[in-house]
Amino acid sequence: MKYFKSILILLLVFFGVHAFSQSRSELEKRKAQLNKDIEMTNNILNKTAKDKKVTLKQLNLLRAQIRLKEEKINTINSEIRLLDGQINENVNQVRSLQSQLAQLKSDYAAMIRFAQKNQGSYSKLMYIFAAKDFNQAYKRMKYLQQFGEYRQKQARYIEDTQSSIKGKISQLNRNKLDKDHLLNDQEKEKTTLGSAQDKQAKAVNSLTSQEKKLKQDLAKKQRDAQQLDRAIRQAIAKEIEIARIKAEEEARIAAAKAKAAGKEAPAAKTGSVLNTTPEAAKLSADFVSNRGRLPWPVANGVVTQFAGRQKIGVNVVVDNTGWIIKTNPGSSVRSVFEGQVTTVIDIVGSTVVIVKHGEFFTAYKNLASVNVSKGQKVSTKQSLGTADGQAEIEFHIYKSREEQDPKYWLAPN
Template sequence: MRAKFSYHICLLLVTLFLAQVTGHAQTNEQKALEAKRERLQKEIQDINRLLFAEKKEKGNVLDQMESLDKKINVRQQLIRVTNQQSNLLNRQINSNIRNIGKLRADLKLLKEEYGILIQKSYANRSQQSRLMFLLSSENFFQAFKRLQYMKQYTKYRKEQGEQIVTKTSELTTLNRELTDQRKIKDRLIVENQSAKRELMKEMNAQKNLLSSIRQNESKYAAAIQAKKKEARKIDQQIEKLIRNAIAASNKRAGKTSRSDRFILTPEAKILASNFSANKGRLIWPVEKGIKSQGFGVYKDAVYPGIKHQNNGVIISTDQGAKARAVFEGEVIAILAVPGGNKGVQIKHGNYISTYYNLSNLYVKKGDRVAAKEELGEVNTNRSNGKTQLKFYLYKDTTRLNPEDWVYQL
């Protein structure tokens, strides 16, 4: 009887241990998904604040299309993450239901076996029965063993009763968790339904804008080409200034053989090494904002057949925001694109960070700057109300993806 009872206790403990390990892993996954969902919700709020706060002038639908495209993409990510949370909760709920069922069955069996123990103890409860059990021993050693057995039996019975109380408490906790999980799932379902309704509104708005653009196709196609031309002009000047800085630096070092790579002094090597060691942890080039356009090739929001190349990232921020250095370094160039705005280039060993679309500059060529030092005010476009910084990162003449270097960009 005791061996059978111990077997059930062990089985119950193993079941609970596995449930706790699985539950812990799922809890961590749930926390990660919740953090991601909160980030996406904040990003949508920032998009509304930074990209839709100003009323767009008539005819400026290309900017609206890009903003809507960004918002729709983030909204779709939010819906996917919420679905993942809901599915994970389903698995947790089903797992808890199975564990509760198993606990109830095991506890029922344990209580039945414990009842048999109590009945036997009751039948032999009299002092006379215990005394006769001891006196009927064949020798002193057997009497001593029987006395030890009686003590152990009493202790064992007490322990089993305590185990049942403990497991009953754990069963109550599991039931409470199950109730909480169902409430969270219901809330996620409501939020997801709301997100889907908003997504449909945004997609309909995008469809109407697209229809408007199609009616003036030649006008907007020309605007897209002009935008691509302006971007190429900025990229060309950035890379020209980098090559000029490399040539000038290497000439001062007495090295003229390399034109695509900085010849570094020992101090510059240390700075470059420190910069490289901070990959993925660099601060944002503005205090607050959202990434409105990422690095690399992307499809046009209006004409998917048209591809755009972005050699940096575009960050939307608040009006009056200041660009700031992502790392310590030296200002090696000031950009002034004809018909455009200003920019600043900073050298960090053989890494170069560029901050473009500034209206007022606070630094000049040759200045040493520290991380977070303000470089200038980010320009606000009067026609669409957007305040956007174009941020680029290079290693010598090689383009780098800022999203790999700046923390959570």
């Protein structure tokens, strides 16, 4: 029974460490990505540091950097909580193993004392020959044999338990060292976060002092964005209309064939006209099943503007429908899912590619070059083109005519 308890404790230790390492691994992976993103924003900001004129793009980068640093601090806090839990668990396991070791040693000492009292061959023979009959003598002989084997097993249990205690103490020390490193990293990030927040406050003040000029610039950008949005929606509406005409034609032909054969006309298909074919319906279903897991349109990038309203200072508000993702100039812009290119247009100084995924559409703006053409089928992560010199990709998702927020569709970066 005691041996079974030892094995049970060792199994619990193994599975507990395995589960901990999985969670820790995920947090370490996320922290590594955050470090990468923070470094990218630092590099971009350093390139513009000489420019004394503060721009909205600089402010957006600072805000993105602050968000990333806050997330990194939260990730470190999660790691520390995991380590605290593991440290407490290791301490309890060491105490439990030490208690069990003490009991094993006590039992083993009792066996040694018994063996010393009966260590002579004569004593063992007398113990056997004192039996009432042959059956009892045989049992006594087997008992002495098993007693010797049990002593050897107990000695091995003691060695195994001592080894486990040593391993747990070593792991406990590593956990404490890891925690110290995390606390140092956390303090460093808090300091740099404060510096970034100060820069952001100065940038907001600078932009607020230029409120009139800023509003004019934003008004022009808003007009360009609206013009682009109309172009995208018109392109989508055209695809829907083409699909509707095709569906009606197919329904008319099917009804004529049924009438000629003296049969009842097939029931009209319900749902989106974009899903009338089995292939389109499957593509739509697959797109939906990957909600929250779609790859990003760029391999490396930081969101500088999310969908929704963004306030700058007191009186200036920016409205975004999609995401603006800062990447590196010349980076490949990728399709987030398999589909078919429906549109490649140049409008308001920007090249846009639209890809249809059943009843869903994705739009990619600010491409310097394009690798695909209208009607071409593309696969997930296939390059559509490259980012322009500004390296700010604008990304949109639509379900038919209804725009979607990318945060519900794209996988965590």
